[in-house]
Amino acid sequence: MQIHPIVTRRLYVQIADQIRSLIDSGEAAPGSRLPPERDLARQLGVSRPSLREAIIALEVEGLLEVRVGSGIFVAPPRRRAPRGRIAAIAEATGPFELIRARQTIEGECAALAARAATPAQVAAIREAHLRYRKATRRHHNPLDADRLFHVRVAEASGNSAFVLVVQTLWDQRMGPLYLALERKLEYPRMGADTLIEHGAILAAIERRDARAARLAMRRHMDLTRKRYSKEFRK
Numbered sequence: 001m002q003i004h005p006i007v008t009r010r011l012y013v014q015i016a017d018q019i020r021s022l023i024d025s026g027e028a029a030p031g032s033r034l035p036p037e038r039d040l041a042r043q044l045g046v047s048r049p050s051l052r053e054a055i056i057a058l059e060v061e062g063l064l065e066v067r068v069g070s071g072i073f074v075a076p077p078r079r080r081a082p083r084g085r086i087a088a089i090a091e092a093t094g095p096f097e098l099i100r101a102r103q104t105i106e107g108e109c110a111a112l113a114a115r116a117a118t119p120a121q122v123a124a125i126r127e128a129h130l131r132y133r134k135a136t137r138r139h140h141n142p143l144d145a146d147r148l149f150h151v152r153v154a155e156a157s158g159n160s161a162f163v164l165v166v167q168t169l170w171d172q173r174m175g176p177l178y179l180a181l182e183r184k185l186e187y188p189r190m191g192a193d194t195l196i197e198h199g200a201i202l203a204a205i206e207r208r209d210a211r212a213a214r215l216a217m218r219r220h221m222d223l224t225r226k227r228y229s230k231e232f233r234k
Contacts, residue, residue: 012053012094015046016061019054023063023074034064034072049229053094056181066184092175095228102169103221106150109166110201110217111210113156121156122206128152129195129202136191147173149198153217156205181228190227197223 022028034040041051055072058064065075113121128149135142147170154166172178197220204213 010094010097011046011050012057015044015051015054016057018044019058020061020063028074030074030076032074034074036071040072049096049225050094052181052229053096053177056095056177056184057092059184060176060180068184092177093172095173095178095181096225098169098172098178099221099225099228102150102166103218103225105162105165105169106153106221107214107218109154109157109159109162110205111214112158112162113153114205114208114210114213116158117156117205121152125149125152125156125202125205129198132191132198133195136195142191142194146194153201153205185228185230193223193227194220 019028019034028034035043037048037051037055041048044051055064055066059066059075062078063075065073067073113125117125128145128151132142132145132149135145150170151163151166154163157163197216200216201213201220204216
């Protein structure tokens, strides 16, 4: 008797498999447009964030083409991504999973930072915020400065385990699905909103207001989620 391990597969992978089967069977022909996200999510009985992750995974795989402002199309026949890359996509943490995790963990980091940060650590957060501001003003990609700001807040929490977790989450954030979604939504253009939200977090930490710092960080992550949920078809 052969026993196979039970594998719990991420929801977005299951959704992607169902859409992929429609493409493979010819029910969704090359060049055809899929229903709008809202309708497709309703038909599949899933949340739009989970569907968004599946769509991005299939685009990275080369099966779909997302045209912001037009819709989601089945890509013309072409060689798919190598099997190893497809496997890596299926193992990647979805962008919205990461955002939910960051909202909880980094919210607590901000609250602890407001209580425990040394003057030098507050200055380091302020400097990271300034670097982000400079990057957005120069129309540079502010990703490095964005990461630095969040790591500095974690460091100011006084808990080295939180620092490790935040760094790990940011490493996951550099995965293929997250980066593909950011490219689609032109991440650098979100800089002005993020700058304001970072400023609110910094201000609360400077005031030593733990509750406000937690809420500001959680609000920042919630607004990030909403920006990443922007409709592909208008």
